Amino acid sequence: MSPETTPRARRNRKTRRAAILGERFASAAITAGGIGTILAVCLIFFFLAWVVHPIFLSPTVQAGDELSGAAVAEVDRAPWSMGVDEDRLLAWTLQHDGALELVDLATGLRLSVQRPFGDESPTAASFGIGTGERAAFGFADGSVRVARIEFLADFLKDDEVSEDVIGLEVGASAVHEGGVVGRTPTGQLRLTTLSVEVLERYELGTDAPVVDIDHAESPAGFFLTTLQEDGKFVVARVRERRNLMTGKTTRSLVQTVLRESADPLLEAPREILMDGLGQSVYAVWKDGRLEHWDMRVFDAPVLREELSLLEEGELARVRFVTGKKTLAVADDRGNLWTWFPARVGGEDSDPTLRLARRFEPGDSAVVALQPSPRSRTLAVSYASGLTRLFQTTLGDKLVELECEEVLTTLVIPPKEDALLGRSSQRLWTWEIEKRYPEATLTALFRPIPYEGFAEPEHFWASSSASDDFEPQLGLMPLVFGTIKATVYSMIFGAPLAILAAIYTSEFLSKRLRASVKSTVELMASLPSVVLGFIAALVLAPLVQDILPAFLSAFLTVPFAILTGAYLWQMLPDHLAIRWAGWQRFLAIFLTLPLGVGAAVVVGPLFESLLFAGEVEGWLDGRIGSAFGGTFFLLVPAAALVTVLLMGSVLGPRMRERSATWTRAQVARFESLKFVGGTLVLIAVAAVLAFLLQAAGFDPRGGVLDTYVQRNALIVGFAMGFAIVPIIYTLAEDALSEVPSQLREGSLAAGATTWQTAVRIVIPFAMSGIFSALMIGLGRAVGETMIVLMAAGNTAIMDWNVFNGFRTLSANVAVELPEAVVGSAHYRTLFVAALVLFFMTFALNTLAEMVRRHFRGRMHAL
């Protein structure tokens, strides 16, 4: 080629601008993108923590606006009760003389005063805790009247109101037609008014004045209890039936007399109280003595117990907290306790009162107790002006404040965002941010004496339809469920995976190894929803059907494999060597169906011999003795003992003698040893089981108990599918990475393949296998769909293999979509996610560290 035709390559010594720009841009983009991506991943943890953190903040309190402390009409006696609406626009006060006044909280002005009972003044009153509940009043003539005092909300159209009301900003309010109008955040006008309805009138006892009254609204009816000046103590039940045709309500009243008249030697009770279901009536005396009347059979009340609520001092106040089950009791020295009925003597015993909590004592006599309508929060005021809020279930003090005056009446508004108190002449307000007092660390992770529990317990019950339900946010049952799922699936999966990995890496040819390994890896990619579906809808009913055979398979399959092994030893030398490859694997493979077949045959036999003919009945504890189950459980342990015994007793002696034997002779002897060993095993297990039974040990109630279709056994089996491939792959990798010169050296020194595997390869790969186990554990901890579908999802804490459980992950999956965003429940579910995050992160980090250590050792060689 001539130089003319090829243009001279012009070398550009300067880098093109485009290249420089591209370089800069790429490096910036990759750095930004890379760091950004990594940060995004880290964001997960920080976001979870950010959602969780408010539950660790303490509640705060601050003095209300300038109207707090404004003077109101002076009264000499504390009012019967007070109420505030949801938006804190209005407050009503029922004075002791029966006057009901309504105050506009924005201005402090009194809007109206009415007398719902005319000239009469109630001599006793009882109010519901929740909004919209009825109130009951007793009068001097012995009559009782029921009334409903509540706030009504009504939305107004813009053309219905005057100009200055239309101009209201969001959040502002104005007086309108006897109520208050406010503009809601969505821009609507809402009118809040007070409605007072005096409903029925009843005559319960004599015509002596009613001294004290209480009532309960339950599905069984409306209950009233009254104490009159002459000592008559009556409980009445009002049944309300609505005629569907006419729409009229007919009422029928039945009553039971607890005391006909006063005991002249005793003074009258200070207070009478009735629980929310109308099933218990309490009478409390000044010295703290309490009578508990059991009204579960209405016509036949039983004086269940008499006890003393106080240690010393005099009763100051006693009230129910929300739910009307727990009694808050306060004395004149500032002490405060809660009591609730619980079945202390076991499931079948009658409920009796037990002391639940003792609260931080105040500095002077308790003046007023007021429960919150929404939660287990109790406001307490003391004679010194000290006022506190307590969380009653946990016993925590939420906030404390000092007032210059004694607050004789307290009220917590429905949104629990404030506390209102009334002294003899002023109305005080405090703004409160309550946060999440029901979800403290103690509540999440410690046993708590929840209402009605005989003992403090870990308990998870997050939501319910009713308003006065108390969420029980103990995470421990879920953590327990997670651990249970993990343990049982590891018991099943870990040995299987590791043994399989050993066989693959040490005894299979290279070609077979590759295809077997990718098959098992394929198993890892099976979606867990498929495993869950199969486990719950195919496996669970099947296993229940063939339980004896299924259980026997755990014994017969290994037994069949071992039998096969001993028979294989009988093969002539040349065949044994020639068939050591896939033929042996095929033979092993064929023993599996034999084992399963044996299980089918032996299963019913086991059932009739060990489990009194019916496994499920035996598990229930209805039939049979402890022997069978103990025997069954002891077989693996006995096998281990037997192997060790045989090894240490027979081994050394036989080694010398058998040196001269032929292979066939050794094989025959070994088989004999195997048969003998099996018999010894059975004998050992039987003797041990017998001894244990004699000692009173019964596995039922522990790991064995009543059979439930969706249980830990099923989950363990199904989860095996999920964790076996992971452990298998990683363990196999670790085994294969052991340098081959180690193996070759061992083989050259005369060791068998098995000896090489056990003495050289496995110890060397131990840390790799361990890290494989950790990773498998991590997967089992977080697995969701399998447990969600196959574990039954009841949050209980027992180790029974045949019972279900509820894991953290399944719980989150089920409850998070329903949880109210930002509620304690919502944040608790985030705690659950965080716990899962930490559990798996810790396991994986541990595994990673071990693996690095292992790699280092590998490099050292």
Place this chain on the structure above:
Amino acid sequence: MVWLTGGSLGLCLVMIFGLLALVAHHGGRTFWPRPIRLVEDLQGNVLLGEVTESDSFAPDEGLLASLPEEHATALRAEIAAGDGEVGRRLLRTENFELTGVHYHWIDDPFVAEERTPEWALVVERRDKGRFYGFPTGFLVEGRRLAETPPAIWEKLREHEGAVLERFDRALQLEEIDLGRANRAMNDARLELREVELDEGIDSAAWRAQKVEHDRRVEGVQAEFERITGEIGRLRAVNANYQLELETVEGQQTLVGVADVVRAVPVNQLGLHDKLSVYLDRWWEFLTEDPRHANSEGGVWPAIFGTVVMTLLMTVVVVPFGVLAALYLREYAKQGALVSLVRIAVNNLAGVPSIVFGVFGFGFFCQILGVGIDELLFSATLPNPTYGKGGLMWASLTLALLTLPVVIVATEEALSAVPNSMREGSYACGATKWQTIRRIVLPRAQPGIMTGMILAVARGAGEVAPLMLVGAAKWAPSLAVDLAQFPYVFPERSFMHLGFHIYDVGFQSQNSEAARPLVYTTTLLLIGIVVVLNLVAVWIRARMRRRLHGAR
């Protein structure tokens, strides 16, 4: 001990193949037309249906006592001779709206007579599930045109095409034209609401908009009535064609021909016809919407949802995963911090998927989504647009979930590129980015592909996080709709094969009847995931070969 290890491996293999075989068996046979049996028992009850399962049980004494004497004696002898059990079969009898049950167990000793009648039909109906029975008449406008089964069959064949055409036309009108009218009306309302929110009610702008709104609504209203009229007309014509069917108990019922998805006289079919019915049912399963509360029909929306979600996820995860890996491997200074980050990323691959779901729910739906709603979609509030689970949030959540997989795989692929190549490139004067783009990335491509496919396989099979971020049991409209601007709706919730399995198998009211379909869905899902994995394995093998070749 060797044998025990081998046995474990055998057991693992048996478990895998057993599971696959179980699913393949159940899933594969769901659509096979099985003979319809008419079974008469000793009490004279007759049942008609197909056998779906058979097993055996030990009859108790009460059962034996209820039999006539001679049968009981014979049966006792039979039981004593065998293993103490007798057979029974599960008959799928359906006709749920008449009988209230889907299945009947029939105990073999109680069977007096059993045959497969020639004209027993299985009718798959559009809204009531299956019907097993006999044709007794073909009605057009109330007149009985045919009475004998063959004649009815012929009439059915004759009119089917036209009826179906009208049905499809009505459906199209309803879904597309009516939908368009509805949307127009909704848009008008939303625009008015937007003006109301911006300018306040009764402002001048609002009044102007109100006039516009009324004008538009009026126009749409007319269109609306025209379409509903047309639909009504088509439906009315179709309603004239009816098939009269009789259950085996003699109850008669009328089924509109338009309601018949497929009527098959199974007992007359040869192998070839059965195969065509089988394939036809598979085709329906893959391409149609679910019917009858997800227990019949197809899973097309679920397949579509799974695929679109996975695609979106891949589009997000691959660039970012590769960026992160490039940064970690090529740009970041290798040191303690980077190896710490690497460990952390590795560990994230082991964090449970539900935790990612919680993050997606809390961050994407509740914070980002609610924020977007407040900024852009305030007119539709309080109905959330983005402030709930949806396709986009699900894809992003799964992208986060699979990010570690892609990062790790890409990093491995990058580190497998020999340094000599990089050095060679630098020696030729290439810049770092040029080296990466021209030398490193092409070499690492198969590895990146493997990572991507593994991520896709994991993403396609993952269900737990989707339960929180947007998978729905029934999503009426697909997230991609070419008839409607802007064609892609990333905020819509979607159906997903895995969630479909969970939902139909566990949450559905008649999960028993839907069980066969769940198996088929499972088969489909496993198929997709296994194929993806095999592709990954294949690519990996090819890559290894190529690398070996390069050396």
